[in-house]
Amino acid sequence: xxxxxxxxxxxxxxxxxxxxxxxxxxxxxxxxxxxxxxxxxxxxxxxxxxxxxxxxxxxxxxxxxxxxxxxxxxxxxxxxxxxxxxxxxxxxxxxxxxxxxxxxxxxxxxxxxxxxxxxxxxxxxxxxxxxx
Numbered sequence: 003x004x005x006x007x008x009x010x011x012x013x014x015x016x017x018x019x020x021x022x023x024x025x026x027x028x029x030x031x032x033x034x035x036x037x038x039x040x041x042x043x044x045x046x047x048x049x050x051x052x053x054x055x056x057x058x059x060x061x062x063x064x065x066x067x068x069x070x071x072x073x074x075x076x077x078x079x080x081x082x083x084x085x086x087x088x089x090x091x092x093x094x095x096x097x098x099x100x101x102x103x104x105x106x107x108x109x110x111x112x113x114x115x116x117x118x119x120x121x122x123x124x125x126x127x128x129x130x131x132x133x134x
Contacts, residue, residue, distance in 0.1 A: 003036055003040070004037050004038045006040060010072050011071065011072040011073055011130070012122075013130050014072070017106050018075050018104075021100055021101045021104040021122065022077075024103070024104065028100070030096065030100075033077065033078050034098070035093065036075070037109060038042065041065060041070060044062065044066075045063075045064045047059055047118060048060055048061075048062065048063050049090075063115045068127035071133075073123055075121075076118075077122070078120050079094065079097055089117075098110050100109060106122040106123065107123050109122075
């Protein structure tokens with residue numbers, strides 16, 4: 003699993019760079035928690051809460067996540083001096099709006115089927131990855 007922005011594909015990198023610049027401009031501190039993920043990493047995350055202990059954190063099997071193709075980023079904002087992992091702080095809505103303004107699809111949006119507050123991806127990632 004990578005946290006490096008350099009592992010993102012060029013189709014999404016300018017969107018992500020603009021998004022993170024907008025966050026910094028607004029004084030929003032954040033931690034990049036994931037950019038790319040191997041198929042093995044994805045399998046382990048998918049197993050969590052199903053066949054291994056923990057909470058279900060993804061519905062994407064290996065090869066079904068934009069992270070597997072370098073077309074997504076997960077970030078968590080810092081609120082009141084610590085990461086807000088549960089997504090309850092109002093800063094999440096601003097973060098989501100900034101990402102969407104840069105053309106990213108936010109899986110924390112009200113219309114998302116499976117809420118992943120931290121997840122932002124290229125809106126056409128499946129076509130770019132060839133997994134239509």
